[in-house]
Amino acid sequence: MARNAHPEVTERRILDAAQGIFFTKGYENTSIQDIVDQLGDLSKGAIYHHFKSKKAILDRLTENDWQAANAKYADIAARTDINGLAKLRLMIQESIGNEQHNKLNQVSISFLDDPQTLASNLRFWATELPKRWQPFIEEGVRDGSIPTAYPREAAELISLLSNYWLLTHFYPATRSELRHRVTCLATMLTAIGVPVFNDELIDLTVSFYMSYNA
Amino acid sequence: MARNAHPEVTERRILDAAQGIFFTKGYENTSIQDIVDQLGDLSKGAIYHHFKSKKAILDRLTENDWQAANAKYADIAARTDINGLAKLRLMIQESIGNEQHNKLNQVSISFLDDPQTLASNLRFWATELPKRWQPFIEEGVRDGSIPTAYPREAAELISLLSNYWLLTHFYPATRSELRHRVTCLATMLTAIGVPVFNDELIDLTVSFYMSYNA
Numbered sequence: 168m169a170r171n172a173h174p175e176v177t178e179r180r181i182l183d184a185a186q187g188i189f190f191t192k193g194y195e196n197t198s199i200q201d202i203v204d205q206l207g208d209l210s211k212g213a214i215y216h217h218f219k220s221k222k223a224i225l226d227r228l229t230e231n232d233w234q235a236a237n238a239k240y241a242d243i244a245a246r247t248d249i250n251g252l253a254k255l256r257l258m259i260q261e262s263i264g265n266e267q268h269n270k271l272n273q274v275s276i277s278f279l280d281d282p283q284t285l286a287s288n289l290r291f292w293a294t295e296l297p298k299r300w301q302p303f304i305e306e307g308v309r310d311g312s313i314p315t316a317y318p319r320e321a322a323e324l325i326s327l328l329s330n331y332w333l334l335t336h337f338y339p340a341t342r343s344e345l346r347h348r349v350t351c352l353a354t355m356l357t358a359i360g361v362p363v364f365n366d367e368l369i370d371l372t373v374s375f376y377m378s379y380n381a
Numbered sequence: 382m383a384r385n386a387h388p389e390v391t392e393r394r395i396l397d398a399a400q401g402i403f404f405t406k407g408y409e410n411t412s413i414q415d416i417v418d419q420l421g422d423l424s425k426g427a428i429y430h431h432f433k434s435k436k437a438i439l440d441r442l443t444e445n446d447w448q449a450a451n452a453k454y455a456d457i458a459a460r461t462d463i464n465g466l467a468k469l470r471l472m473i474q475e476s477i478g479n480e481q482h483n484k485l486n487q488v489s490i491s492f493l494d495d496p497q498t499l500a501s502n503l504r505f506w507a508t509e510l511p512k513r514w515q516p517f518i519e520e521g522v523r524d525g526s527i528p529t530a531y532p533r534e535a536a537e538l539i540s541l542l543s544n545y546w547l548l549t550h551f552y553p554a555t556r557s558e559l560r561h562r563v564t565c566l567a568t569m570l571t572a573i574g575v576p577v578f579n580d581e582l583i584d585l586t587v588s589f590y591m592s593y594n595a
Contacts (some may be wrong), residue, residue, distance in 0.1 A: 320562055347530075357572070
């Protein structure tokens with residue numbers, strides 16, 4: 168394979184190989200040499216030519232995951248056959264039912280112990296992520312499926328609580344305690360006119376967050 | 382005044398002087414020299430003998446404020462003339478109606494922009510602060526005034542949301558937007574059987590949090 172004839176192909180191969188190893192061995196236990204061994208035809212130097220560090224590889228994987236989620240979001244937003252509530256549910260299902268996204272989050276979660284990373288994530292959850300939920304909630308208000316007076320508050324709380332309070336990493340819980348917590352969130356959201364968590368979505372959510380305990 | 386005959390008296394004087402200047406000029410604009418000038422009879426060296434930095438003075442003020450709140454908490458907990466709901470309300474009123482505590486929070490709030498400080502506060506809000514609310518909620522469950530199945534969740538959410546989500550520093554808001562947010566929180570807590578925010582407490586809460594906008 169001619170090196171750098173198509174750098175994006177090489178980068179894609181490095182990312183795929185690294186992701187596979189991160190998922191099986193864990194991020195901490197993975198070395199650049201593991202990635203070299205897996206690929207077979209690239210030197211350490213060649214990998215560093217494309218990514219300055221192991222962290223840079225993980226950052227690119229995370230960025231690509233976010234772009235994929237944005238594409239999914241755009242697809243759901245464009246649908247005309249379902250109402251706002253169904254779109255909101257579908258987007259949450261996509262977020263928590265996506266195995267690739269799930270595994271990547273598991274790889275990344277220890278970085279939330281770094282105060283800088285936690286602070287920048289909190290800023291993102293407060294300012295950017297609500298923009299993903301609020302349009303669906305507002306569509307639901309217009310079509311009658313989400314009878315809420317609190318679209319902005321619901322979007323902020325879904326972002327903050329689903330990324331922080333539901334994580335057993337920050338708030339330790341057994342499976343039954345986590346189910347109780349998710350049911351609590353469901354009850355509160357229903358009370359403000361956002362009945363997004365039905366029994367099926369509660370089940371999915373509990374299973375998703377328990378997988379972080381592994 | 383004999384220096385160091387009673388170090389706790391000297392420390393008290395330094396703390397009182399520093400607090401007064403922090404409250405009028407702001408923490409950033411206060412120098413150790415300002416504290417020297419205010420006291421009149423202590424040198425810079427004497428102040429540094431008791432506190433290694435301006436930040437150490439603020440940390441002690443914050444620690445004393447927390448101890449005062451703990452004493453207030455113990456007083457309320459010991460009362461036998463009111464139910465759990467009334468105790469919970471009273472404790473929230475004490476937290477947000479205490480002008481000294483309020484001003485000290487205003488002085489300290491910029492430190493939450495430091496990721497280390499934010500992360501350690503978040504840990505405190507997740508693990509320690511709920512212990513202040515949960516016993517009153519459980520007392521209310523026993524005496525029937527707080528008919529909730531979610532004492533732990535309510536304690537965690539009151540701690541997290543009142544220290545983070547309600548702060549316009551993190552989630553900018555006009556007064557009417559903040560009132561909407563507090564009303565949303567009140568509605569959600571009532572829905573899980575914790576009807577702690579009545580109209581009077583909503584008013585107090587909005588005024589308290591708007592003062593941070595100053």
